[in-house]
Amino acid sequence: MANPERSTELLWGSRTRGGLSLDRIVRTAVELADAEGLGAVSMRRLADRLGFTTMALYRHVPGKAVLVALMYDAALAGWGAVPGPDPETSTDTGPGSDATPGPDANPGSGAGSVTSPDPGADWRADLAAWARGGLDVHRRHPWLADAEDPRRVPGPNAVAAFERALEITARTGLPPAEVVAAASLVSGVVAGAAQRSAAEARAERGSGVGFEEWWGRRDSLYAHLDRYPTLSRLYREGAYDAPPDSFDYGLERTLDGIEARIRDVVRYEKACEVCGRPVADGPAGRPRAYCSAACRQRAYRHRRRTEA
Amino acid sequence: MANPERSTELLWGSRTRGGLSLDRIVRTAVELADAEGLGAVSMRRLADRLGFTTMALYRHVPGKAVLVALMYDAALAGWGAVPGPDPETSTDTGPGSDATPGPDANPGSGAGSVTSPDPGADWRADLAAWARGGLDVHRRHPWLADAEDPRRVPGPNAVAAFERALEITARTGLPPAEVVAAASLVSGVVAGAAQRSAAEARAERGSGVGFEEWWGRRDSLYAHLDRYPTLSRLYREGAYDAPPDSFDYGLERTLDGIEARIRDVVRYEKACEVCGRPVADGPAGRPRAYCSAACRQRAYRHRRRTEA
């Protein structure tokens, strides 16, 4: 050990300064991405910011794809939380701060929960709140949309978020496959809005010009649009003067659609009195009790026998 | 001209072989992207395929961003077309083949069109067909999702497609701003589904393993999922056995939502019998005929006068 500086540092320096660690890497990467976008997170820049060389990162992370996966789940911390009335809300960042509130502290799936006595009530408000929460998360971490990957193994935070959506959606009484489909649909609405919002934010930062101003200067484009009758009629009628927020509109329409679907399908949630298979009522008339003529006949014979 | 080869070529070679041209570049780029994804379209590879050097491309295109914009609009050719019963359907490819069917050959916005006598009828079927057409386009060009850009100037094909969606949606009788919002919403559903489909396709090609198989091997993930009660209950109940197609489900729910919105809002489309301004019915009760008490009183006085 010919270097006394190094000795001094090791002997007297703050002990925690030294090690690179997975947590520090991921946390710093998330900060970098929050500030400058996922594109700004290169291994070199990240290493620089951490005060190490590029290749040091590879001692803790096998490659960039995995790093992004870790960032992704870290950023999703808290989305799955039940919004309860407790004041502590901002427990977000960091893969180390185990913000995942253990799904087992569950919001009353089995025994009746105290706060909301009726099981199916207010799924719509809760699902809307969940969606808005997701949009908030995406607004805090605009790069999330760029980090999407259909083959990514979901982490605890991602699963917790989806579990929460399923728990809410399940209260609608829709059949299981549709619960998943509906929750996924709303999740997709959130992801789509987040993507548009993030892309616009990036464009604005990249060009230095705001949305309104940029599109206001496209006169050479608008000159061509007279040829499209519906488009120009709608424009003349003020369709673009005060457009509704596209996320709100999409979310409300989607929830309307799910609501309509519930009206159509919940009556299918009845079991055949004989064989237990689901019974689909007709579009009108007296509700059916049996799934088929065979079962009805079987029930009839059974009744005859026991009554006799 | 010391080079006799060059002379021979110029004198005897096929005349059209020579020039690089914007059309050829864009067409070839689209082919390349169709076959190997947008990521495979680098200026070097594209130039190689065309038999020129990289920098030759820059004599025709200012940069890659513009090239992608040209590819994008070229790939959208045909989406805006009215699906009339004519057998010629596959007029898709190429920025040169002016496939845009001139929006002025319009589908009966003004005078009553012959084929569909009732104006509002079947907006739902038409909009669904438009959405499916869009998904088809995206399936033929899976890279379209990667080429999205909120600040891109739309080309004629993109505008034609949106015009078609607006034309259909306008038949619902929704107010102008909502026509745009609803059409955009459906467009977003298409884009979202296309994105998921493309990402999955790329993952499949990249890993060489199909969706089912890949997720079937994630046992080490599923081992963790017991902790999530709703998720595992739904799984046990078979929610994942025969999942509905996510695009179909999302599209139908979205159209349901628009339908519900029409029921809620179309009654607002009535004009005050006195001043002509729009009259909003209350949430219940007898429909209003006047926009204000003042107008009602004016109408009453007018009636008294004319009857007397």
Next chain:
DNA sequence: AATGGCATGTCTACAGCGTACACATCGGGT
């Protein structure tokens, strides 16, 4: 106490990307 092995960090190098810049060639108008 010495030693071997492993974890950690560093350095150099490579293939790929978009594109700026200097240069060669050719056709057409002054």
Next chain:
DNA sequence: ACCCGATGTGTACGCTGTAGACATGCCATT
């Protein structure tokens, strides 16, 4: 005859992710 713009070529720069060889320090075993 001359020049000039359009077109195509070749080289080079800075950026990316990461493979591979090398140095160092700590821990467990001998």
